[in-house]
Amino acid sequence: MATYHLPDEPRPGALQSAATDPMWPFLSTMLIGPWFGLAWFVLNGFALGSPTLKREIALIALALGGKAIALLTMFAALEAGWIDKSALPYLYLVAVAVMLSATYGVFMLQARTFELFSHFGGESKNGVVVLMLGIAIVRPTVSPLLGSGLLGLVLR
Amino acid sequence: MNVDNPSSLIALARQQMLQGNLDGAIHSLTGALSLDVQNVTAHALLALCLVERRRLAAAEHEARAALALGPQSAFAHLALGKVHVARRRLREAEASFREAAAIDPDSDMPFNALGELYLHERRMREARECIDAAIERDPDDTSNHALLALWHLSQNDLARAESLAREVLGRSPDDHGALNVLGWTELRSGRIDSAYEHAVWAVRNAPDDKNALELLCAVKARRSLLLGLWFRFNAFIAGGSGTRTIALLIGMYLGVRLLSLMLADFGYEAAAQIVSYAWIAFCVYSWVAPTLFQRMLRKELEQVRLRPDF
Numbered sequence: 384m385a386t387y388h389l390p391d392e393p394r395p396g397a398l399q400s401a402a403t404d405p406m407w408p409f410l411s412t413m414l415i416g417p418w419f420g421l422a423w424f425v426l427n428g429f430a431l432g433s434p435t436l437k438r439e440i441a442l443i444a445l446a447l448g449g450k451a452i453a454l455l456t457m458f459a460a461l462e463a464g465w466i467d468k469s470a471l472p473y474l475y476l477v478a479v480a481v482m483l484s485a486t487y488g489v490f491m492l493q494a495r496t497f498e499l500f501s502h503f504g505g506e507s508k509n510g511v512v513v514l515m516l517g518i519a520i521v522r523p524t525v526s527p528l529l530g531s532g533l534l535g536l537v538l539r
Numbered sequence: 540m541n542v543d544n545p546s547s548l549i550a551l552a553r554q555q556m557l558q559g560n561l562d563g564a565i566h567s568l569t570g571a572l573s574l575d576v577q578n579v580t581a582h583a584l585l586a587l588c589l590v591e592r593r594r595l596a597a598a599e600h601e602a603r604a605a606l607a608l609g610p611q612s613a614f615a616h617l618a619l620g621k622v623h624v625a626r627r628r629l630r631e632a633e634a635s636f637r638e639a640a641a642i643d644p645d646s647d648m649p650f651n652a653l654g655e656l657y658l659h660e661r662r663m664r665e666a667r668e669c670i671d672a673a674i675e676r677d678p679d680d681t682s683n684h685a686l687l688a689l690w691h692l693s694q695n696d697l698a699r700a701e702s703l704a705r706e707v708l709g710r711s712p713d714d715h716g717a718l719n720v721l722g723w724t725e726l727r728s729g730r731i732d733s734a735y736e737h738a739v740w741a742v743r744n745a746p747d748d749k750n751a752l753e754l755l756c757a758v759k760a761r762r763s764l765l766l767g768l769w770f771r772f773n774a775f776i777a778g779g780s781g782t783r784t785i786a787l788l789i790g791m792y793l794g795v796r797l798l799s800l801m802l803a804d805f806g807y808e809a810a811a812q813i814v815s816y817a818w819i820a821f822c823v824y825s826w827v828a829p830t831l832f833q834r835m836l837r838k839e840l841e842q843v844r845l846r847p848d849f
Contacts, residue, residue, distance in 0.1 A: 387569045387570075387576060389565075389569065389585075389600075389601075390597050390600045391596050391597040391600075473797070476797065480793055483792065484785060488785065491785065495594075
């Protein structure tokens, strides 16, 4: 007999043992860098068997693309002389807001899936060790490699 | 109970819903659908359970499945209407409830739902008409009378609201709608201790019920201004949809960053630093507060024992 599945229920796959509370990828986005946190979100989405994975990936693309567009617009406005250099920190807040909103969106989607995953008895890993190692080792090692160009500004 | 039979599982789910065992009901209904995926009632009931659990995407999927399988099912329209209400699509909800009432004009449920919707929108005359229509169709359903009590409360007729709520609780002691109404009438009449008991009882019955939490906050605020504010703030942050929470937190973050930048630009470096530190403290607090709030709420719920005369 086929079991009836609700559309929002997770269907964990082979990566199930890597599943973690999305709070950890979320914190790592802020404390290690978006490149790390957003990649972790994608991995966690697969591990949880998230039914909203496509929307999560779309939001991650929006986070990166939106921040890049905001930064490019800012630099173009500066080049054209429409804004003063002192306005940059204020305008940078727009880029941060785009990135934060989309990341929060991914977090909320995954948090709902994670709640159901735990409800159905799924075991999750504690992400604190990865977060600490990321802050202590990965961030200082990788961040300089990203450079100070547009890519570095978006991913860092 | 024969678990190989969808009807038995649906009957079991109905019982579980009445007892507030939503997870059990969801399990029974998915079991029923595993046996008969075309069952309209199972899809619609499942939608109602999922609405209560705030799993709105799944609830909408189930309600629409019910409607696709049974476009003439009043219950399917009702379930979709409840999903619309939960998603704050009030016009669509009204249309669904009206459709349900047109298909099954003898049922009280669509009129009860419409009454509740109009009451929420402060359309008092229409609300009263629908509540009366619901009572006329099923005078024994206590939820219709509890809704009438709420209508009287909204009209500030405290005496009538209280007597109706007491009447409902006499017949159905766990009716959280009536408990809320009674709590509010007692609070407004200055009977704080009694209001507190009813508020806690209502929250205990329905921990996710926004009205019950609001009542508890109001009682707390009456007892201690500071504690009341704290409760209110937590309920404000935790309440509402995920999108609202995101907008709220990001708005707060941007506000703080903007203030900090402006203070630094105007030469108040120390003040800018203080604002930044205050924000970090708030962030730490926001991680801890929900746990504290829930623990405090649980403590409140454990402390209350009903008086023998309740």
